[in-house]
Amino acid sequence: xxxxxxxxxxxxxxxxxxxxxxxxxxxxxxxxxxxxxxxxxxxxxxxxxxxxxxxxxxxxxxxxxxxxxxxxxxxxxxxxxxxxxxxxxxxxxxxxxxxxxxxxxxxxxxxxxxxxxxxxxxxxxxxxxxxxxxxxxxxxxxxxxxxxxxxxxxxxxxxxxxxxxxxxxxxxxxxxxxxxxxxxxxxxxxxxxxxxxxxxxxxxxxxxxxxxxxxxxxxxxxxxxxxxxxxxxxxxxxxxxxxxxxxxxxxxxxxxxxxxxxxxxxxxxxxxxxxxxxxxxxxxxxxxxxxxxxxxxxxxxxxxxxxxxxxxxxxxxxxxxxxxxxxxxxxxxxxxxxxxxxxxxxxxxxxx
Amino acid sequence: xxxxxxxxxxxxxxxxxxxxxxxxxxxxxxxxxxxxxxxxxxxxxxxxxxxxxxxxxxxxxxxxxxxxxxxxxxxxxxxxxxxxxxxxxxxxxxxxxxxxxxxxxxxxxxxxxxxxxxxxxxxxxxxxxxxxxxxxxxxxxxxxxxxxxxxxxxxxxxxxxxxxxxxxxxxxxxxxxxxxxxxxxxxxxxxxxxxxxxxxxxxxxxxxxxxxxxxxxxxxxxxxxxxxxxxxxxxxxxxxxxxxxxxxxxxxxxxxxxxxxxxxxxxxxxxxxxxxxxxxxxxxxxxxxxxxxxxxxxxxxxxxxxxxxxxxxxxxxxxxxxxxxxxxxxxxxxxxxxxxxxxxxxxxxxxx
Numbered sequence: 001x002x003x004x005x006x007x008x009x010x011x012x013x014x015x016x017x018x019x020x021x022x023x024x025x026x027x028x029x030x031x032x033x034x035x036x037x038x039x040x041x042x043x044x045x046x047x048x049x050x051x052x053x054x055x056x057x058x059x060x061x062x063x064x065x066x067x068x069x070x071x072x073x074x075x076x077x078x079x080x081x082x083x084x085x086x087x088x089x090x091x092x093x094x095x096x097x098x099x100x101x102x103x104x105x106x107x108x109x110x111x112x113x114x115x116x117x118x119x120x121x122x123x124x125x126x127x128x129x130x131x132x133x134x135x136x137x138x139x140x141x142x143x144x145x146x147x148x149x150x151x152x153x154x155x156x157x158x159x160x161x162x163x164x165x166x167x168x169x170x171x172x173x174x175x176x177x178x179x180x181x182x183x184x185x186x187x188x189x190x191x192x193x194x195x196x197x198x199x200x201x202x203x204x205x206x207x208x209x210x211x212x213x214x215x216x217x218x219x220x221x222x223x224x225x226x227x228x229x230x231x232x233x234x235x236x237x238x239x240x241x242x243x244x245x246x247x248x249x250x251x252x253x254x255x256x257x258x259x260x261x262x263x264x265x266x267x268x269x270x271x272x273x274x275x276x277x278x279x280x281x282x283x284x285x286x287x288x289x290x291x292x293x294x295x296x297x298x299x300x301x302x303x304x305x306x307x308x309x310x311x312x313x314x315x316x317x318x319x320x321x322x323x324x325x326x327x328x329x330x331x332x333x334x335x336x337x338x339x340x341x342x343x344x345x346x347x348x349x350x351x352x
Numbered sequence: 353x354x355x356x357x358x359x360x361x362x363x364x365x366x367x368x369x370x371x372x373x374x375x376x377x378x379x380x381x382x383x384x385x386x387x388x389x390x391x392x393x394x395x396x397x398x399x400x401x402x403x404x405x406x407x408x409x410x411x412x413x414x415x416x417x418x419x420x421x422x423x424x425x426x427x428x429x430x431x432x433x434x435x436x437x438x439x440x441x442x443x444x445x446x447x448x449x450x451x452x453x454x455x456x457x458x459x460x461x462x463x464x465x466x467x468x469x470x471x472x473x474x475x476x477x478x479x480x481x482x483x484x485x486x487x488x489x490x491x492x493x494x495x496x497x498x499x500x501x502x503x504x505x506x507x508x509x510x511x512x513x514x515x516x517x518x519x520x521x522x523x524x525x526x527x528x529x530x531x532x533x534x535x536x537x538x539x540x541x542x543x544x545x546x547x548x549x550x551x552x553x554x555x556x557x558x559x560x561x562x563x564x565x566x567x568x569x570x571x572x573x574x575x576x577x578x579x580x581x582x583x584x585x586x587x588x589x590x591x592x593x594x595x596x597x598x599x600x601x602x603x604x605x606x607x608x609x610x611x612x613x614x615x616x617x618x619x620x621x622x623x624x625x626x627x628x629x630x631x632x633x634x635x636x637x638x639x640x641x642x643x644x645x646x647x648x649x650x651x652x653x654x655x656x657x658x659x660x661x662x663x664x665x666x667x668x669x670x671x672x673x674x675x676x677x678x679x680x681x682x683x684x685x686x687x688x689x690x691x692x693x694x695x696x697x698x699x700x701x702x703x704x
Contacts, residue, residue: 174653217625273569301526
């Protein structure tokens with residue numbers, strides 16, 4: 001079935017640094033717990049993983065925010081940890097806790113047993129969700145696919161879950177870097193395959209979430225995170241079937257590494273709120289588009305304050321092309337829905 | 353009693369960007385739980401606060417690392433939260449937990465009831481510890497005094513303890529900035545008084561710990577954290593009795609704000625490991641000294657790896673003047689003592 005033409009291509013135009021009549025906007029974790037209908041769907045699914053692995057339910061979750069707000073993109077509903085789960089680490093989400101693995105990597109032998117994932121065979125529910133979503137979206141807005149960066153996936157796989165100090169993965173990095181490089185290479189191959197499959201299934205842009213790149217030193221970031229993201233980008237850009245989908249790299253806390261990030265081959269760099277968007281534009285805006293970067297905490301303030309922050313961020317940059325508005329991190333669960341509406345509205349109005 | 357002449361003035365020379373024969377080194381939280389003798393002393397004191405508030409015990413804690421390692425500075429043993437404790441918030445440390453306040457600030461009325469602290473009257477144990485330490489050090493190495501930044505103190509006072517998302521303080525910041533400014537003004541006055549008293553008592557350099565400045569947006573950092581640190585520096589530099597002590601500003605996660613930090617009036621800027629020291633030197637090394645910046649996680653690796661990291665950091669900068677070696681954050685409790693010895697030794701040897 002041929003895909004219908006895209007009615008709103010603002011996101012793709014902005015990512016390609018083409019002129020746009022206003023700044024496109026989407027929200028990291030826009031399908032999520034701040035929406036009452038999401039909480040209802042999540043309860044109905046029984047578990048977060050059931051929601052992720054059932055295409056009809058995941059598709060419904062992704063569509064929910066688009067029914068409420070005039071967002072300029074949909075994003076696949078999934079989790080970055082589907083890949084380690086498919087590798088056999090046993091992902092689960094305890095209530096009120098972050099993600100946890102029942103079988104985290106505890107030795108070099110554990111690392112050397114891992115095999116790169118075969119997306120169609122092991123993660124078929126993800127491309128299935130992408131296909132269903134493209135059908136349901138019917139060309140209204142573009143669909144973003146995503147994956148975690150190899151470094152970020154490795155942190156969860158070695159720590160067993162979320163960490164405050166990254167003690168185990170950093171001990172591995174400094175004491176046995178060769179083993180970590182083997183793990184990252186398998187992950188890079190898996191992520192490239194996984195993102196390629198998402199694009200084949202219909203994802204029109206890609207975001208790589210390097211959520212924990214910012215905990216590394218300047219030198220270690222380049223060696224253990226950026227290098228593998230570059231490999232993934234090179235693989236996707238080398239294949240004519242996947243080369244057309246713009247790639248956004250988002251390294252949380254990576255504002256000091258904009259130049260190497262922009263030189264990675266990606267089309268856009270995601271920024272958190274610590275970075276001055278105008279300064280970033282002056283530094284790398286000639287090479288890549290920029291995405292971001294409002295502090296999600298602003299969404300707890302009154303609408304008037306939200307509008308002021310949006311205007312300040314838009315005012316810090318020159319022109320409108322090459323910018324996708326977003327938060328600098330995922331939206332928190334306790335944000336009032338009406339404030340999200342005010343935020344989207346403010347971006348649309350103030351960027352005209 | 354006149355103070356004896358300083359035998360090792362490397363730290364002060366480096367902070368003033370004067371020539372040094374080798375790079376001075378000290379360690380944030382060098383008096384701490386990684387030392388068995390500290391754990392013994394802490395157990396003997398009964399509680400962390402008893403250790404802080406008893407000058408003989410605090411003095412002993414500060415001297416312990418100097419007996420083991422040829423460090424180039426001592427630092428006052430205390431906690432940044434002594435000021436809010438003196439303001440009546442009731443500081444305590446539950447075992448294995450971070451600091452907690454029994455009476456956190458819960459309303460604007462709570463903020464407006466606060467009065468700036470009078471150090472001699474309310475925090476006399478701190479200058480008493482400084483005086484005792486100067487006497488015991490007998491001019492061997494300089495003594496660093498310290499305080500938390502107003503913003504960092506405010507985060508604990510409003511959140512009630514350590515936070516992951518800074519939800520309450522950021523809600524205050526965005527919804528009621530005037531109340532937060534009143535709180536920060538009282539804290540800035542208190543910190544200036546407190547640091548002035550430490551210098552009067554004998555502290556020869558000062559570090560301001562802006563541990564949580566890095567969680568703010570670019571614009572909010574300048575308005576809510578840097579502004580008040582500038583006020584404190586200006587107050588200390590305006591008084592001829594306190595102007596001589598070099599001031600180090602350490603904003604964790606502040607690597608993107610080096611220029612405003614360097615223009616604050618401070619003598620040195622502390623860096624965490626995300627910043628490339630050579631790039632920082634090129635950017636602001638003409639204005640201020642730099643302190644840092646090894647990832648403490650390296651201290652869990654074998655001594656050979658520690659030596660390589662030290663050499664890499666020293667190799668990234670031009671010359672030796674204007675640099676104080678340190679970690680990019682406090683030393684963790686699980687680091688082997690012999691690795692700390694290897695670290696100090698590596699800095700001394702490789703920087704000659």
